[in-house]
Every structure is written in C-alpha cells, then in structure tokens.
Amino acid sequence: MEITLRCFSERRRDGTWYAHCIDLTLDAEADSYLEARKKLDVAIIQYLEWALETAHSKREILRPSPLVFRLRYRRAWAKERLRTVKAALTRRRLPAGIPEAEFVTHPNLTRARERMAVPA
Numbered sequence: 001m002e003i004t005l006r007c008f009s010e011r012r013r014d015g016t017w018y019a020h021c022i023d024l025t026l027d028a029e030a031d032s033y034l035e036a037r038k039k040l041d042v043a044i045i046q047y048l049e050w051a052l053e054t055a056h057s058k059r060e061i062l063r064p065s066p067l068v069f070r071l072r073y074r075r076a077w078a079k080e081r082l083r084t085v086k087a088a089l090t091r092r093r094l095p096a097g098i099p100e101a102e103f104v105t106h107p108n109l110t111r112a113r114e115r116m117a118v119p120a
Contacts, residue, residue, distance in 0.1 A: 003048070003061070007040065008076040009033055022065040022073045024048075 009019040017036040020027040021044055028039035051061045064070070 003058070005044065006073055008073045009036060010072070010076065020065070020069055022070050023062050025063045025065045
C-alpha cells in the first residue's frame with residue numbers, strides 16, 4: 001500500500017516555521033523550515049508505524065484535517081503551482097527555495113511496510 005500525504009509549511013509572524021500534514025492532522029513547529037519538516041517527518045513515521053499495526057483498512061489510518069487547514073494547504077499549493085508555471089513560461093530555473101506545498105511519499109514508509117503486514 002502506498003500512501004501519498006499532502007503537507008504544507010508556512011512562516012509565522014514571529015519567525016517560526018509551522019509544518020502540517022492535512023491527511024493525518026499532524027503538525028510541527030520549529031525555528032527553521034528544515035527543523036519543522038524533520039519534526040513533521042518523525043511524527044508522520046511514528047504515527048504510521050502505530051496505525052499500520054492497529055488499523056484494519058487505509059480509511060482508518062487517514063485522519064483529515066479541519067476545513068481551515070485544507071484551505072490553507074490549497075492556498076499554499078496554488079502559490080507553488082503559480083511559481084512553477086511562471087518559471088516555465090519565462091524559461092528560468094526556480095531558485096532552490098522552500099516549497100509552499102508538497103505531496104510527500106515518505107521513503108521511510110517502505111521500510112516500515114516491509115517490517116509489518118499491511119492490511120489491504
């Protein structure tokens with residue numbers, strides 16, 4: 001079973017970074033984007049390892065976020081998409097930056113799935 005998760009990050013007014021997974025209602029906060037992303041990855045892996053052991057179906061694993069978070073994700077996704085399209089139209093390379101929104105398939109999940117019997 002492959003699980004693709006939708007996540008977004010944003011910088012708050014106080015300078016801290018907030019990362020949220022809208023499919024699992026998990027979040028993380030840190031002083032930098034990379035720290036927040038790393039904390040979110042750890043939370044996702046820990047939750048999925050637990051959920052894969054106890055859940056009977058994929059439906060029991062996913063926990064959708066409230067509407068406000070899903071709308072914030074859509075806004076971040078649209079901004080990132082526009083940035084990509086604009087770069088393609090002007091034939092410029094995108095600067096190596098922090099993505100607003102991303103689809104995440106965690107490579108660590110492959111190892112977790114190999115160790116566990118994944119319910120269909």
